[in-house]
Amino acid sequence: AQSVSQHNHHVILSEAASLELGCNYSYGGTVNLFWYVQYPGQHLQLLLKYFSGDPLVKGIKGFEAEFIKSKFSFNLRKPSVQWSDTAEYFCAVNAGGSYIPTFGRGTSLIVHP
Amino acid sequence: EAGVVQSPRYKIIEKKQPVAFWCNPISGHNTLYWYRQNLGQGPELLIRYENEEAVDDSQLPKDRFSAERLKGVDSTLKIQPAELGDSAVYLCASSSGTGNEKLFFGSGTQLSVL
Numbered sequence: 001a002q003s004v005s006q007h008n009h010h011v012i013l014s015e016a017a018s019l020e021l022g023c024n025y026s027y028g029g030t031v032n033l034f035w036y037v038q039y040p041g042q043h044l045q046l047l048l049k050y051f052s053g054d055p056l057v058k059g060i061k062g063f064e065a066e067f068i069k070s071k072f073s074f075n076l077r078k079p080s081v082q083w084s085d086t087a088e089y090f091c092a093v094n095a096g097g098s099y100i101p102t103f104g105r106g107t108s109l110i111v112h113p
Numbered sequence: 114e115a116g117v118v119q120s121p122r123y124k125i126i127e128k129k130q131p132v133a134f135w136c137n138p139i140s141g142h143n144t145l146y147w148y149r150q151n152l153g154q155g156p157e158l159l160i161r162y163e164n165e166e167a168v169d170d171s172q173l174p175k176d177r178f179s180a181e182r183l184k185g186v187d188s189t190l191k192i193q194p195a196e197l198g199d200s201a202v203y204l205c206a207s208s209s210g211t212g213n214e215k216l217f218f219g220s221g222t223q224l225s226v227l
Contacts, residue, residue: 103155
């Protein structure tokens, strides 16, 4: 069965700092990869996704993620965070044609103004 | 366009009582998911529907949980009887069902079992 690991459970940054959140998955075949975000008091929503092609994908609000197949990773990055990026971030993986995304446990990001 | 609608938003019950959650997916979305999210964890799938058919329910504790999606639109998730460990946020999501499409989530129902 596929699994998703997010190693950073809590991250605290100051505004303008750079961000990288780790995501690793365990599945050797074709995968679809997602990052979802949950802002305080809001529902989960898609930040970005990778299906095929360019392994560097860009999402909303200046976020990007890089798929490195050899490392089974899909890390999320943002060069300069803002206070409004404070949220929970979840990595998710569809593996092998599955219609069921498996989620990581999430990373809580707090950005101090 | 209306999003995924869930109700109630919060529910507090005593253990051994029944509880039900309702979900109205985005119009036209054939695939509906129920996830459970425990505190400090990511969402975990309970059941997935393709139209009115439950196609993935291996993670649903069938001794106390049941779900239905009559007419392939709205869905109801029920717990009877509830246990203390059922306290969690129950999330409903829908998608167009092509396998690589994003999920649209509702706001969830936060259940507290006392």
